[in-house]
Amino acid sequence: MELIKCNKVFDGEQRKYRHYSDTLKSEMTFSLYLPASEEPLPLVWWLSGLTCNDDNFSQKGGFQKYAAELGLAVVMPDTSPRGESVADSQDWDLGQGAGFYLDATEEPWRENYQMASYILGELSQIVKSLIPDFSGKEAVMGHSMGGHGALVLGLKAEERFSSISAFAPILTPSDVPWGQKAFRHYLGQDEKKWQEWDATALLSQTEKAPAILVSQGDQDEFLTEQLVSTKFLTVSENQPEVRYELQSGYDHSYYFIATFIEEHLKFHYQHLTN
Numbered sequence: 293m294e295l296i297k298c299n300k301v302f303d304g305e306q307r308k309y310r311h312y313s314d315t316l317k318s319e320m321t322f323s324l325y326l327p328a329s330e331e332p333l334p335l336v337w338w339l340s341g342l343t344c345n346d347d348n349f350s351q352k353g354g355f356q357k358y359a360a361e362l363g364l365a366v367v368m369p370d371t372s373p374r375g376e377s378v379a380d381s382q383d384w385d386l387g388q389g390a391g392f393y394l395d396a397t398e399e400p401w402r403e404n405y406q407m408a409s410y411i412l413g414e415l416s417q418i419v420k421s422l423i424p425d426f427s428g429k430e431a432v433m434g435h436s437m438g439g440h441g442a443l444v445l446g447l448k449a450e451e452r453f454s455s456i457s458a459f460a461p462i463l464t465p466s467d468v469p470w471g472q473k474a475f476r477h478y479l480g481q482d483e484k485k486w487q488e489w490d491a492t493a494l495l496s497q498t499e500k501a502p503a504i505l506v507s508q509g510d511q512d513e514f515l516t517e518q519l520v521s522t523k524f525l526t527v528s529e530n531q532p533e534v535r536y537e538l539q540s541g542y543d544h545s546y547y548f549i550a551t552f553i554e555e556h557l558k559f560h561y562q563h564l565t566n
């Protein structure tokens with residue numbers, strides 16, 4: 293593993309690493325923010341959306357000030373396996389940059405597109421070894437496709453994550469064009485298999501959901517077609533720990549994320565430290 297960049301920010305370090313992933317059979321990058329705090333550090337995972345890599349959030353998320361103040365390590369994985377030998381598509385919502393945080397079962401994707409196993413397994417081991425004094429507590433958050441990833445991985449590995457949050461997430465991927473396209477390619481035609489990777493389906497099977505915060509903007513250009521919240525809100529009705537906020541005037545961009553990142557990190561901090 294190679295440290296390829298390190299910038300001091302709010303007394304901590306914004307680092308970028310390159311490594312070879314055995315799980316993805318691909319060269320990968322990821323970024324890690326380590327605050328200067330000498331206290332044991334909880335770890336927050338950030339999962340980005342379609343077309344992103346680990347730089348989008350580190351450069352536009354505006355999170356470092358709050359992570360420094362709260363004493364939180366934050367890791368930003370890439371959004372898919374990468375490279376010339378890795379399957380891809382001409383479309384921006386499928387293939388490289390669009391891994392959907394699942395484990396693909398279909399050709400030609402399954403060889404490399406194992407993002408769930410990568411994040412929950414191989415990358416977790418690596419990241420924890422880089423945190424000088426890891427507190428043992430973790431939370432997961434993300435945006436859009438990464439909001440779907442945060443909800444799905446958080447609900448699938450419920451015992452591991454103290455809290456989950458999402459900005460503008462794809463809440464019911466089985467019902468919307470981005471999710472249906474990805475699931476058809478990565479998981480096949482059998483829609484029953486999609487349920488395992490659908491946050492609304494997973495939540496409907498959960499007796500007592502963990503603490504979840506979802507923020508959407510009412511001017512989000514993808515809100516009514518890709519980020520539909522109706523079913524998610526219905527299955528959340530019996531879940532006291534699920535909080536949903538529709539913010540007036542905000543769109544899908546990183547300006548929305550930067551505006552509410554303090555609220556989301558404080559939400560995680562509260563659950564990571566009690």
Ligand SMILES: N[C@@H](CCC(=O)N[C@@H](CSC=O)C(=O)NCC(=O)O)C(=O)O
Binds near residue numbers: 340342343348352384
């Ligand atoms: N095709 C466009 C739009 C892509 C886009 O809006 N990507 C979002 C995530 S969408 C859901 O997962 C994003 O986060 N973009 C990166 C950014 O820094 O804004 C395009 O390619 O721009």
